[in-house]
Amino acid sequence: MSRTRTYRCLNCLEHTIDREFDTSHLSVTCPNCEAFERFVNEAVYRQFRAFEESPPPELDWERLDRTEKLVVAERIARSTKTIEDFAVVSGDEDGEGDEAESADDIAESPTPK
């Protein structure tokens, strides 16, 4: 028996589809809004909604755009990372990883690349 996963359309946020594989998201044409859209794993979407309702204090949630928020939600929902881990590594997405003055924190959670 394979377990199906639910994916939700990010355009209308209403249509969901079920697939028998587990991935973070997929892109298909939504039969509801007819957009070729990204459908996110329902677990990711739930995490996203949870953060919308109570933003994590460790992150500058309100300043992220929706895509960035979903990336955060995706990483939290689909890995064992905690929000603290994420806050530590978020800096190097700005390309400022070179001037790691607080290298102590970073060394403790190496980013897999």
Ligand SMILES: [Zn+2]
């Ligand atoms: Zn849709």
